Amino acid sequence: MAEQIGRVGIVGLGAMGMGIAQSMLRGGLEVHAFDLRPEALQALAAAGAQTAESPAALAGRVDALVIVVVNAQQTEAVLFGEQGAAAQLKPGAIVIACATVAPEFAEALGARLAAMGLRFIDAPISGGAARAASGEMSVMAAGAPEDFARCERLFSAICSKLYRLGEQPGQGSKVKMINQLLAGVHIAAAAEAMALGLRAGCDPDALYEVISNSAGSSWMFQNRVPHILAGDYTPLSAVNIFVKDLGIVLDYAKKSVFPLPLSATAHQMFMQASAAGHGGEDDAAVIKLFPGITLPVARGKQPS
Numbered sequence: 001m002a003e004q005i006g007r008v009g010i011v012g013l014g015a016m017g018m019g020i021a022q023s024m025l026r027g028g029l030e031v032h033a034f035d036l037r038p039e040a041l042q043a044l045a046a047a048g049a050q051t052a053e054s055p056a057a058l059a060g061r062v063d064a065l066v067i068v069v070v071n072a073q074q075t076e077a078v079l080f081g082e083q084g085a086a087a088q089l090k091p092g093a094i095v096i097a098c099a100t101v102a103p104e105f106a107e108a109l110g111a112r113l114a115a116m117g118l119r120f121i122d123a124p125i126s127g128g129a130a131r132a133a134s135g136e137m138s139v140m141a142a143g144a145p146e147d148f149a150r151c152e153r154l155f156s157a158i159c160s161k162l163y164r165l166g167e168q169p170g171q172g173s174k175v176k177m178i179n180q181l182l183a184g185v186h187i188a189a190a191a192e193a194m195a196l197g198l199r200a201g202c203d204p205d206a207l208y209e210v211i212s213n214s215a216g217s218s219w220m221f222q223n224r225v226p227h228i229l230a231g232d233y234t235p236l237s238a239v240n241i242f243v244k245d246l247g248i249v250l251d252y253a254k255k256s257v258f259p260l261p262l263s264a265t266a267h268q269m270f271m272q273a274s275a276a277g278h279g280g281e282d283d284a285a286v287i288k289l290f291p292g293i294t295l296p297v298a299r300g301k302q303p304s
Contacts, residue, residue, distance in 0.1 A: 002149035005094065006030055009062035011055050011078045011085070013040040015236055016098070016125060017068035019132030020158050022047060024066075026135065027157025032058040055079070059088035064151060065095050068125075071244055072101040075109070086116060094119040094147050096154075098139075100180060100241075102248050103170040106142075110169030119147045122169040124176030125159075128223070129236055136160040140179070142171035177252060180245040181263050186220035187242070187283050188266035193221075194228055195290035204229055224284040233281040240279040242270040 006029055010021045013035035021044055024031050031049040034057070035041055041051045052058035055078045059065065065085055067078050075097055079086040089095070095113055097106070097120070110120040121143035131137045138161040141148070148155075148164060155162045165171040193216070197207045208229060212222050227233060246267035253260045269286050278285040287293060 002146065002152070004153045005063045005150050006153070007032070007062045007064075008154060009033070009052075009055075009058045009065040009085070010068065011035070011058075011065065012068035012074075013037070013044060014068065014070075015129040016132045016137075018044065019129055019134070020066065020068055020098075020125075020137075021049060022133060023135035023158045024154065025049060027153065029154060029157060032061050034058055054083035055081075055085035056083045056088045059085035059093075060090065063090065063093055064154060065089065065093065066098065066154075067095065068098045070241070071099055072105045075099050075101065075105075079109075079113075086113065086118065089116075089118055091117040092119060094121060094143075094151060096121045096123045096151070098123055098125045100124050100176050100245050100248065101173055102252065103173040103177065106173040107168070107170040119144065120169055121147055121151065122172040124172050126176070126179055127159075131160075132158070139163065140165060140172040140175040142166045142169055142173075177245075177249055180242070181249045181260070183220055184242045184246045184249075184270065185262050185266045186218045187224055188269045188286055190218065190221040190224055191228070191269075191284065191287035192290070194225055195287050195293050198293055199290075224282075227282050227284040228287055233278075233285045235280060235282045237283050238280055239270050239273045239283050239285055242283055243267070243274050243279065246270060 008024055008029050009032045011034045021031055021033055025048050032052055033044050033049045034052045034055050045051050067075055069075055095118055106122040113120045121141055123139050123141040125137050125139050127137035135158055137159040139159045140163050142165045144167050165175055208225050211217050246263055249263050250267060272289055273286045278288055
């Protein structure tokens with residue numbers, strides 16, 4: 001059996017990253033963490049992690065670095081910015097990048113790290129904050145078999161489903177891109193359906209219950225509509241995330257001259273919501289585009 005990595009760094013302690021870090025601690029790994037928010041570092045330190053002042057400061061301590069940030073630009077900064085980790089990582093250390101990025105970015109990143117004597121696993125994640133916290137995420141990963149072998153304990157701690165999608169960087173990002181196509185379209189469709197139901201005078205709770213147990217349901221409908229019913233748009237995944245992710249989908253398809261009419265419409269809906277000032281709100285706030293929909297709806301007082 002390959003020697004297991006026990007010292008792991010993590011950069012990014014947002015909704016997903018904090019749960020991943022906590023899961024690694026529960027799995028008995030030695031966790032070193034960095035985040036721009038002192039309060040996040042303090043909370044994780046209280047749970048048993050060691051903290052650092054920058055990605056560069058923690059890089060020399062660890063054998064693997066998990067990067068859980070928003071996009072390609074932040075991934076680039078973590079690795080190659082002024083206080084970037086890449087130059088300080090030990091030869092043979094494994095970089096595990098979890099952001100949703102364009103497949104070509106993941107491909108180029110793998111080549112760049114290999115030239116520095118570093119290993120790379122392209123590992124986008126899915127499942128939301130709750131599954132990250134419980135160690136039950138899905139990971140769509142591509143990398144060398146020997147790197148997966150060294151990270152078996154790490155992945156066992158953070159996910160219930162590890163999909164090994166090949167050895168070439170970019171394969172994980174391609175599958176995540178397709179997942180995000182469906183996720184974005186499903187959220188937009190759920191918002192449209194609920195908006196019409198509310199305008200028609202349906203009882204919102206009854207509508208949610210019926211659809212959740214009928215053929216029109218989806219995981220996103222069941223997960224996001226409660227945010228709408230509560231009028232709680234605290235961002236677990238923000239509108240702007242789908243502006244980015246569906247943008248990646250459409251850019252990739254454009255290069256292949258491949259039509260994606262539903263994705264394009266959903267992207268415009270998220271763009272419109274962002275332009276209206278809702279970009280930092282939960283992605284379910286795309287429902288605010290529809291006229292006359294005020295939520296939370298007072299029960300028994302439906303919009304006219």
